[in-house]
Amino acid sequence: LTRAAYEEIGGVAGALAQHAEATMDRIGAERQAIVRELFRNLVTAHGTRAVAEREELLSVFPGRKAAEAVLEELIDARLLTSYEVEGREEEPSHHRVEIAHESLLKAWPRLVRWQMQDEEGAVLRDQLKQAAHLWEEKRRSPDLLWSGTAFQEYELWRGRYTGALTALEEDFARAMKGGEHGVAIA
DSSP states (O other): OOHHHHHHTTHHHHHHHHHHHHHHHHHOGGGHHHHHHHHHTTBOTTSOBOOEEHHHHHTTOSSHHHHHHHHHHHHHTTSEEEEEEOOSTTOOOEEEEEESOTTHHHHOHHHHHHHHHHHHHHHHHHHHHHHHHHHHHTTTOGGGSOOHHHHHHHHHHHHHOOSOOOHHHHHHHHHHTTTTTOOOOO
């Protein structure tokens, strides 16, 4: 690669964006929604990388095999990275996934467009993710379920949000509606 060619493609950022688009071409248009959902779960509302447990990330997809295949393609293309984390005492190890390059968040026009389209609900999605994890950590205490205005905001957002939730987020949502603990939220 000559210096002129390097500058013509926009340096590292341009090369990364071109690589991401070439990867999308290989993955195919029919699986683009899977890629978008994976990245939606790996970017925070503030436009930074998020780390996700592999199993939780894949729990978003009813067609898990297709999602696993796309995830592997993104990892093989080095757009995402996956690594194993040792479990604490008597807990199994687990795999985490994150976006491999922070610059991808600003350099890949498709990802930037997706982030802008999701911007309105991204903060609430982050809050939901944190609340669901805290709820899980505290043995699913009903005291931690959203109610009142927080629940109403969630319901409004969920009516507009077309993306899927992780299994834990779905459990949290069902519990808020009274499904898990029999708690009726008015």
